[in-house]
Amino acid sequence: MRFRSAVVALGAALLVPMHGARAEEAYPSRSIRLIVPYGAGGASDVMARYFGQKLAERWKATVVIENMAAAAGTIAYTTVARAPADGYTLVYGTSSIAVNAALRTKSPYDPVKDFRPISSLLAVQNVLVVPMSLPVKSVAELVALAKQKPGALNYVSLGPGSSPHLSMELFRSAAGITVQQVPYKQTTQAYTDLIDGRVQLWLASMPSALPFIQSGKIRALAVAGPTRSVALPDVPTLVESGVQAETTFWHGIFAPAAVAPDIAGKLNRAVHDIVAQPEAKAWYLKLGAELGAGTPEHLADEVRREMEKWTAIAKQIGIQSD
Secondary structure (H helix, E strand, O other): OEEEEEEEEOOOOOOOOOOOOOHHHHOOOOOEEEEEOOOOOOHHHHHHHHHHHHHHHHHOOEEEEEEEOHHHHHHHHHHHHOOOOOOOEEEEEEOHHHHHHHHOOOOOOOOOOOEEEEEEEEEEEEEEEEEOOOOOOOHHHHHHHHHHOOOOOEEEEOOOOOHHHHHHHHHHHHHOOOOEEEEOOOHHHHHHHHHHOOOOEEEEEHHHHHHHHHOOOEEEEEEOOOOOEOOEOOOOEOOOOOOOOOOEEEEEEEEEOOOOHHHHHHHHHHHHHHHOOHHHHHHHHHOOEEEOOOOHHHHHHHHHHHHHHHHHHHHHHOOOOO
């Protein structure tokens, strides 16, 4: 799915060229295209748009968001990998940039060779949620119910290789239960069906689930990160609940591999400046996301670790590559 909209246009950042000026001093001189590998309106899209707005404000430039949710984000990543390396096409990447490539026998892009990592931006936990109508109030009760009725419970997936799919398959394997995947193209429909009880569980992204948890429409049983979430301090972790199925996912900014070092450096400094803003920290924290910028090398290491982790997990629990 493709969806285009201008995040914000705060005037044109037209810098007068000077003899001998560095590439960094001339950038940006036109609108920046920020591609998001998720559909419009979802939590990742909302967080990407906020980042785009902050980047536009900082540079007094126009940042255009383009949503490409098809094929679990693979089309978005492939588009950026093949885009001109001029700094005007970026991708708001998540762990999926590595996971998608790790789980595909023939990935159309190489997450290590085809991108220049700019900076990590934030980390988010997944949270295990169920309908209020489901008669369980803990992970132990959910596991017991699933074992009483093998295959009767359905879980939300956003497609093969998506975070909900991988996280739930890891949970399923660790808990020793049988549950059925129900793929969705849009999180809005998935939440409607979860609230109504047509699907019974979801390891959902914290930012997308939090409003429904806080409004009492769904119940949170556990968070999937290594520690409890600041946003849900009373909700235990999966490990505390007796299931070794930890999953935390990150978001970061990537450019095509051949982008100039000066431009990459300016982008990295912009991310650091945005992350340091108190209002940005507070805004993301309300969604259950924790900000944290880093070096390009750190983000590159994260990509490699993610590929190694999910390649091993896929073999362990039997997730098939396409």
